[in-house]
Amino acid sequence: GQNIDQPTEMTATEGAIVQINCTYQTSGFNGLFWYQQHAGEAPTFLSYNVLDGLEEKGRFSSFLSRSKGYSYLLLKELQMKDSASYLCAVMDSNYQLIWGAGTKLIIKP
C-alpha cells in the first residue's frame, strides 16, 4: 500500500528553527509537495521537489532524498503566523497526489 508518515504535532518557539519530517512509500514517484494549511482554510502550495537535494525559498527550505523515501521542510525565523498544519504529499506513478495527515505546528512566543 501507499503510505505517507509525518509527525502529528510539533511545538517551537518564535524566532527559532523547526524541521518537519516526512517519509513515504508509494507506487512510483513524480515529485513531493509541501502545503501549508491554516485552520479552517484551504491548503496553499509551499514547495515542490523532484530531484534529490535542498530547495530554498526565503524562510522555507525543502529537502528530498529519493533513495531514503524522505523529505523535510525547514522553517527558519519562526513567526506566529507560521502556526498551521503542514501537509506532505507525493505524486505517484499515476500522477495522483498521496497525502500525509499533516503536522500541526504550534508556535509559542
Place this chain on the structure above:
Amino acid sequence: TAGITQAPTSQILAAGRSMTLRCTQDMRHNAMYWYRQDLGLGLRLIHYSNTAGTTGKGEVPDGYSVSRANTDDFPLTLASAVPSQTSVYFCASSDSGLADTQYFGPGTRLTVL
C-alpha cells in the same frame, strides 16, 4: 482573479437527500479534482478530471458523481447522502493532469445528519 470558488461554504443536509457541491475556476486549468478532508486523515481524492469531457475515479469515489461539461466547472453530486459523508470538501485545479501544482478552493463544510 478569483482562482477557485466553491459553493456553498457550509451545509447541513438530512441523510437520504441529494446535494451538488459547486466548483468553478477561472485559471483555464485543464485538470480539476475533488478531495475530502477528515480529522486525522490526509486529503483523499474522490474524483478527478484531466480535461473537459473526461472524469476518473479517485481513492474514495463511492456515493459521489461528477461531470465536466466545460473547462471551468466541476460539480460534485451526492445522490443520497449518508452521515459518513460528513467532511470538508475541497476542489482543486492544476494546469495539466501531470506533476503540476494543485491550487485549492476555500472548501465546503458538509454535515449529514
